[in-house]
Amino acid sequence: MGCFSIKCGLLAGSVFGAVIAILGGILIPVGDMIIERTVKKEAVIEPGTTAYDNWASSEIAVYRQFWLFDVKNPQQVVQEGAFPEVQEKGPYTYKTRYLPKANVTFNPNNTASFVLPMGAIFEPSMSVGPEEDTVTTLNLAVASDIHLYTSHILLDMVINSTNSSLFQHRTVKELLWGYNDPILKDTIGLFSPYNGTSDGPYNIFTGKDDISKVSIIDRWRGETKLSFWNDTYCDMINGTDGSSFAPFVDKDVPLYFFSSDICRSVSASYEATMNLKGIEVYRYSLLPSTLASPVDNPDNKCFCRNYETTKNCTLAGALDISSCSDGRPVFISLPHFLQGSEYLREVVLGLHPDEEHHKTFLDVEPITGFTLNFAKRIQANMMYGPAKDITVLNKVKDYTLLPLAWLNETATLDDKTADMFKRELISRIDMLEIVQQVLLIAGVIIFFVCLIAFFCVRRKSKTNLG
Structure with a gap:
């Protein structure tokens, strides 16, 4: 009876390991989807996004x-x-x-207009x-x-x-x-x-309807x-x-x-x-x-x-x-x-x-x-x-x-922006990848260790019975 309980525990451990490994495997495409969706959202040039803050800023x-x-x-x-x-x-x-971009205007066709003041x-x-x-x-x-x-x-x-x-x-x-x-x-x-002069005006795509077009110049000085x-x-x-x-x-x-x-x-x-x-x-x-x-x-x-x-x-x-x-x-x-x-x-x-x-x-x-x-x-x-x-x-x-x-x-x-960039993007991506790998590796190890131990216990049980 005790041997049977051990075998059940090892089988359960194998199942648990498999589940953990599968969860780690599932997190890979799911995590990539989350990253892709978040990046695409933040890459759109509109107020409130990371891309807009960098685009409109004159701090660098x-x-x-x-x-x-x-x-x-x-x-x-x-x-x-x-x-x-x-x-x-x-x-x-x-x-x-x-100087920051001037005369910034967001247009109905998902473009933004502006001029670049020069000095x-x-x-x-x-x-x-x-x-x-x-x-x-x-x-x-x-x-x-x-x-x-x-x-x-x-x-x-x-x-x-x-x-x-x-x-x-x-x-x-x-x-x-x-x-x-x-x-x-x-x-x-x-x-x-x-x-005192300016370059432009420029008309660029914001990427709101198609992120592949973000920042692409639609018109310069009113012409395509x-x-x-x-x-x-x-x-x-x-x-x-x-x-x-x-x-x-x-x-x-x-x-x-x-x-x-x-x-x-x-x-x-x-x-x-x-x-x-x-x-x-x-x-x-x-x-x-x-x-x-x-x-x-x-x-x-x-x-x-x-x-x-x-x-x-x-x-x-x-x-x-x-x-x-x-x-x-x-x-x-x-x-x-x-x-x-x-x-x-x-x-x-x-x-x-x-x-x-x-x-x-x-x-x-x-x-x-x-x-x-x-x-x-x-x-x-x-x-x-x-x-x-x-x-x-x-x-x-x-x-x-x-x-x-x-x-x-x-x-x-600059260093401040680099630290922010690493903290807000790189570190989160790295953490997600670490979780994925830990779950996958740990699950695989638990699965095989428990499975091998299960067969060892079962073989020993058969030997004792014989």
Whole structure:
């Protein structure tokens, strides 16, 4: 009778273990469903959600670091046609995008409209010197007016009458944010006007009816497509603004985002899994094909605007954005012409591209789709070329794309936000996984231990009876 009671207890233990194991197994899909439902709910951009708090907040500071290219041999370039030699100076750091989104409006079609106010506050402690530091740089008006003046003789007269040349001395502040130019009789600068202006308006999907569309840009400046490239493909507005993506990111699928700084949409591909303050993130970076020549990437053919200055569209690494910069011969590239044609670095001396310091990347948390860290690195260049009727250009031998400055726009979550993120999301997911595994493993162990013990007891009972 006692042996029978033991066997019953062991059988009950086996059943109990099986139930525990099954419960642990059931918790896996159920837990995943709970996590998915919660994340999707919190990823919608509407008041009261985590996504909205991050989207509307301006607490995470965005900085722009600038390195300016100082031309070391301006006289030799003008008088002898020498290749320009440059040396970068920087960083000069500004706090930007510290203002919250403005004119936020939620629309009936599950979209939200807003504008991004722009401003720049100089940060001396993060800079190598004051804004009053000077550099020798290209004369922006001369380079611009070459393409705007129909008569080069008239332009030469204007240049001489204002004592201007191909190069000029300007402070960091003047070059970046604007100065009164004697030729144009107007304010000109690489990023002028900036303070007090805004980007947009943007119209984005909130994800309320379809979470896969959350943060995707529906319209920019009221339009569903661009008007800079006169081509259906190149004028597409794809993806988000890069600050967030749909939750549950698949690293095998590229991420698309639009940047008004470069007047086009781009894609980024998975590079590696990183650890950011204890949070696992996927690092995405731009592929070399983004700025490849149409010879290597036919999709880029519509971005080629001028056959003469791009050597029949064979140059890689520079994007002509004159169509969205008031006709000025402005080209965008990666810093130091990273991933660009060797020719670009052969005609401008002193450039040293480095993948680690000059590439653009995004660190995206894969469950929520939030971008927790990024570095957008862009170089501004202007084109100048030979012109026999213009004194300061008649010695120039070929079209030259001269770097003026490159910027690193960066932001990362602070320690407080990282701790909150880990506490509210990561730790809960980890705890659920631990409970699942403990129940499953414990149940399996109890089941097999009791089952084995049951057979041992039964065998012993049979032996005793025999």
